[in-house]
Structures are given as C-alpha cells and as structure tokens.
Amino acid sequence: MGADIAPGVPADLPPVVERHGQVVAAGDQRATLADFRPDRIGQLVASAALPDRMSGSEVLSIAPGDGGLMTAHIRYSGVDGERIVLRSRWIRLPQGWRVSDVRNVPDTPPVLAPVELGGPDEPYWAAAREGELRIQRCGGCGEWIWAPRPICPACHGFDLEWPVVAPEGRIFSWTRTWQPFAPEVRGHLPYVVVLVELPAAGGRRVLGVLRDADGADLRIGLPVRGEFDPPASPAAVPLLRWRIS
Amino acid sequence: MTTSGSLYGAAAVVGIGTTPYRKRGTAPASALRLTLEAVLAACADAGLDPRSLDGFVSYANDSNEGIAVGSALGVHEIRWSTMVWGGGGGGVAAAVNAAAAAVACGQAEHVVVYRGITEVDDGRGSYGRGHFPPLLHSHGLLTPAQICALRTQRLLEVDGVPRSALEALVRADYAHAQNNPAAVAYGRPLDPAVYADARWISEPLRLYDCSRENDAAAAVVVTSARRARELVERPAFILSGVQGATRGWSESAENETSYTSAGFHPELVRRLWDGAGVKAGEVDVVQVYENFSGPAVAALIDLGLCPPGPEAGRFMTVENLTAPHGRLPINTAGGNIAEGFVHGIGLVLEAVRQIRGTSVNQVPGADLSLLLGGPMAPLVSATLLGSQRTLAGR
Ligand SMILES: [Zn+2]
Numbered sequence: 001m002g003a004d005i006a007p008g009v010p011a012d013l014p015p016v017v018e019r020h021g022q023v024v025a026a027g028d029q030r031a032t033l034a035d036f037r038p039d040r041i042g043q044l045v046a047s048a049a050l051p052d053r054m055s056g057s058e059v060l061s062i063a064p065g066d067g068g069l070m071t072a073h074i075r076y077s078g079v080d081g082e083r084i085v086l087r088s089r090w091i092r093l094p095q096g097w098r099v100s101d102v103r104n105v106p107d108t109p110p111v112l113a114p115v116e117l118g119g120p121d122e123p124y125w126a127a128a129r130e131g132e133l134r135i136q137r138c139g140g141c142g143e144w145i146w147a148p149r150p151i152c153p154a155c156h157g158f159d160l161e162w163p164v165v166a167p168e169g170r171i172f173s174w175t176r177t178w179q180p181f182a183p184e185v186r187g188h189l190p191y192v193v194v195l196v197e198l199p200a201a202g203g204r205r206v207l208g209v210l211r212d213a214d215g216a217d218l219r220i221g222l223p224v225r226g227e228f229d230p231p232a233s234p235a236a237v238p239l240l241r242w243r244i245s
Numbered sequence: 246m247t248t249s250g251s252l253y254g255a256a257a258v259v260g261i262g263t264t265p266y267r268k269r270g271t272a273p274a275s276a277l278r279l280t281l282e283a284v285l286a287a288c289a290d291a292g293l294d295p296r297s298l299d300g301f302v303s304y305a306n307d308s309n310e311g312i313a314v315g316s317a318l319g320v321h322e323i324r325w326s327t328m329v330w331g332g333g334g335g336g337v338a339a340a341v342n343a344a345a346a347a348v349a350c351g352q353a354e355h356v357v358v359y360r361g362i363t364e365v366d367d368g369r370g371s372y373g374r375g376h377f378p379p380l381l382h383s384h385g386l387l388t389p390a391q392i393c394a395l396r397t398q399r400l401l402e403v404d405g406v407p408r409s410a411l412e413a414l415v416r417a418d419y420a421h422a423q424n425n426p427a428a429v430a431y432g433r434p435l436d437p438a439v440y441a442d443a444r445w446i447s448e449p450l451r452l453y454d455c456s457r458e459n460d461a462a463a464a465v466v467v468t469s470a471r472r473a474r475e476l477v478e479r480p481a482f483i484l485s486g487v488q489g490a491t492r493g494w495s496e497s498a499e500n501e502t503s504y505t506s507a508g509f510h511p512e513l514v515r516r517l518w519d520g521a522g523v524k525a526g527e528v529d530v531v532q533v534y535e536n537f538s539g540p541a542v543a544a545l546i547d548l549g550l551c552p553p554g555p556e557a558g559r560f561m562t563v564e565n566l567t568a569p570h571g572r573l574p575i576n577t578a579g580g581n582i583a584e585g586f587v588h589g590i591g592l593v594l595e596a597v598r599q600i601r602g603t604s605v606n607q608v609p610g611a612d613l614s615l616l617l618g619g620p621m622a623p624l625v626s627a628t629l630l631g632s633q634r635t636l637a638g639r
Contacts, residue, residue, distance in 0.1 A: 039443070039444065040444040043444055109385065110385050112382055112383055112385065112387070114379040114382065114383055117379060119378065119379075121378065121379060121380055124380070125379070146497070146498060146500050147378070147380060147496060147497055147498035147500065153492075172399070172504070173395045173396065173398050173399040173402075173499075173504070174395070174398060175391055175394035175395045175398055175447045175448055175449075176445070176447065176448040177385065177391055177394075177446075177447040177448075178444065178445040178446060178447065178448075179390070179445075179446045179447060181387040181388050181390075181391075182387050185385065185387075190445070191385055193384055193385050193386055193391065193395070195395055195499050204500055205498075205499055205500050206380075206498075207380065207381065207384040207386060207498065207499060208384055209384055209385055219402070220398070220399060220402045220403055236383075237379065237383050239383065239384065240384065
C-alpha cells in the first residue's frame, strides 16, 4: 500500500521521508539525527516516543502544511505488535529536507506522578477521583480560596468547605509547551496547559490540560468545559481536561 | 526624604567578584568552592581581609549556608546570616537590602552577598525547587518557563504589549554581551531572523527568550558608608531597597491578582522611589532580571520605566535599551540571558560597575543604577544604587 502523497508536495521529499522512517525503525541513531534541524536535535529526540524495538515503518501520508512546512505521518511497528504514528513536519534547508518538529498522534496528556499529596489540596484530588471539581471556600465569610490553604486569608477562620463547582469557564491564559522538561512528557509534546477562570467559584482560576489541542487556534476568553480523566495508573492522579465548548 | 530608620546612603557595595560563567555541568569544582573563589575575589576588589567578613547573605535556597562559607574562610566571627525566602531570583536585590540593613543598624560590618550553583551540586532548575506543588506539576506545569509563558501570553494577548518589546530586550542583552569578553554570548551576536525562528520552549517564549543556568558563582561585599569611604574610591551607595509580595500574589496556583504584573506592586514601587527621593525618569541604567523576556518587560512596566500596553513597543527598541546613548540602557553586561545566569547575582555586580564607571558598556555619568530581581517570582525585590554625587547636598 503506497503513501498518500498530496498535490503540492515537492517530488524530492517522499524518498527522504521514506528513508527517514527506515533509519528510525532500524534504530540507526546517527542517520536519524542527521535528518533533524540542527538547532533543535535535543528537543526533537526527547519529544517523540517510539516502540522499544521496531520491526518496520510505513509512510502513511505527506501533505503541505502550515507555514510552508510539509507534514508527514509515519507509522512505526514494534516487534511486539505495537503501532505508533508520528507526525513530522519538514522544512527545506540549504543542506536538504530536515525535520522541524515531531509529535505522537493522536495527542495525549502527559502523566506525571504526584510529588507529594497530603497537603491542603488533598480534598481536591479526592473529589477528582469521583469526577467532581471541588474548590475551597471559607464557611465563615464565603471567600473562595485557591490555591487551597489551611486558613481563610480573609477572616482567619479554619472552617473550610469544599463545595462542588461547575467545571465551566473561560480561558484566562494558555501555553503550548514544546520543551521536554521531564522524561514523563515524552510522547505527549507539544501539549497545551490552560488556566481557566471559574465564574461559579468567584472567578478563581484552575489549571488543566486542553483536549484536542493539536493545531487548535487558541484565544484567551474562549469558553471551555472540563471533565476529569481517570488516573492513568495507580500512582497517578486524575487529570482535569478542558475542551473548547 | 531621609528619615530615621531609612536605608538611604547608610551602606554601600565596595567589592565585587565572580568566577567565569561555564556551561552547566562543566564546572571543575563544587558550588562551595566556586562561591569561595567569588567571595575572595570580591574581598580583593574591596581591599578587605576576607577574615573580617562577619555577615553572610544569600537567596533562592543557595545550598551553601553562610556558616559553611564563613567557617571555610576562617572568619573571626559570624555576626549576621540571612537567607531570603522565595524561589528564583526574586530575592537577589532583597539579599543586598538585607546586607545593607545589617550594616546600617550595626549588626555586622562587612557582609558578603553571594550565590553559587553547579549542575552537579544543585541539579537543574534549582530556582524553582519547592514551588511546583501537585496542582501545577500534575497538570504539566513543571518549570518557571511555563508559568512565565502563561503570564506573558496574557501580557501580549490582553494587555497588548507587542512581541517586539520582548525581542528588543533580548537583542539589547546580546548587543551588550558583544563588548563583554566574560559573557557566554560574547562573539555570538543574535541574528533577528534566528531569534524569530528559534524553537519554541513554551509558547509564547522561544529559545532566546529564556535564560539558561550556568555553573558559576559571584559575590558582593556590603559595608557601612563610613567604612566604604575608607576602603574604596567609588562606593556604590544603597539609596533604597524594597522587597515584596502583595496580598494574593504568592503561592496562589496562578490566581495572582494582577496577573500580568511582574509583582512590583504600586506600594512597593512608591517605597522604592520615595526611599531615595527620586523619580522613575531619573534612573540612568537598569539591570532587570530576565528569567524570561516577558517578565522583564512586565517589570519595567511595573516600575513606570516603560509605558504599558501597545505603547511598550514604542519605548522598547534596541536603540533605547542600549548603552551608551539609549534612553534607558538595560543589562549592560549582557544580563542573565547573554552574560550568564546564576539567578541574577551577576546583575548586582554590573549595577555596581555602572556607579564605578567601569562597565564595558558604561553609561556616561551614571549616578542612579537600578537592580530589579526576579520578575513574576513569588517574591520580588529592587535596589537603587547611587554614586557619591547623589548623596551630596543631603
Ligand atoms: Zn473567611
């Protein structure tokens, strides 16, 4: 089965992409690195996740993409039958075609083990396991408190409540992270963290990883709706995921 | 404006010292050893016997306690030791202020302010340690870069500060570094096309918007004004010093009230200027901490040195920000981004050089030299340094 080559793809690119898939699948690191843009080899190497041992590769498609880059999808097969698709975007440099960015598709959120639970945010995580968003509020004066604290900063009451709050709000800010800041984010880059303002919690803001963020045209003020992903592993915590509504 | 209890002119920086800035992970010695080398250099610069140091101040959770540094040097007596709380370089100016406060009220005579790191001893990202609780970490927010990216995105998108303001700041840093043989970016000018096309770190920040830690140490010696005049010809007097975190600013999981502020809130800024009896427009040169380009621009806006919103683009040009003739030269040794990054301690040394008239990018006749620490950090601080001339007539 041949790759789906869209109109507008320069004729000299498909053989380069084909060969790139082969050297990656063969574990030929030197040849793989030679295909990357020289100013970002480290970032690219640590961005994508592949099967440990591979049996082959297949170029699925090549098409013109944003910013004059060419977008290729390559499927890699592991010896144990695992299949992983990487999307690479190619740029023509004086020395030839090079990979400018790469990611696993579809996009999935990074799963980071919590460093320490048991702080004042513990009720947030307990509620999250039930799929509920709960935000701290003072039982004495009604102040919404976030991040959670052991005391109400407004009235110094210790009578703190955790009401359920509708996971709806607007994007207060966002960032799409490309840099592999920790080994756990490999295979999930780039991902988008959104800061969401919650009208139901006095305008307090909570964080979360945006769903379907790949290629999304993000704007501050966009309405979003959240839900919790169950923990990806016993050691992990539930993740608040937001979707543009 | 001078009142009893004021810092004004009571203390001065008399010695500065630094090791080379090395690529992280490549220092031939421990952070403690580098720190000791920097302290010795600062004492030599001041003409001071290191054994007469009696105060030790650091910040950003430096792993070398003052008592370890002091005992290694065999000092006669340790009379003062302070660690400024708060992650990142927000405490850098606060550390200088703490030293000034100590000598101003006679708690110590010769106080050294230092910061030293090596990747081997401190790991990467030691500026952020302890400030990434599960609410941030689990949602993929792992580093100060991402927090500053979130805040910078709103600074650009909602406040309307143009991207060009960030670029001008970075390019001014690089331009200054070309005259500084000690800078990591010396001999490596920044091509605007390379800046614009560099890889994303976390949008809207690209590679050259970000500082990168070096293995190095630096130190300054602070003493009383009286002692300073005995020791050196041109002390850099501390005219005013502030630190702060306003209500709702710190440890709020991105619920900071003035979200696109750098944290230099209006009361703090007023205290800074009133403490010295000067206005923003009178400052000759600024060393503004650039953990990242966006927070540094926000700091200049907070201080009233740069107009807010779209107007920031008109002011923030490479020409305006570059010595000797720019309207407000910044980071004249190259700053954290282009000289080297040890959580801002290098900026202190350069703020002092400007008062001495010894910068490689000297601003002619600089009398008022401002240091801004750690924008967008949980705690921020500032120190205004002045020449002998600024004290005259008071
Ligand atoms: Zn209350």
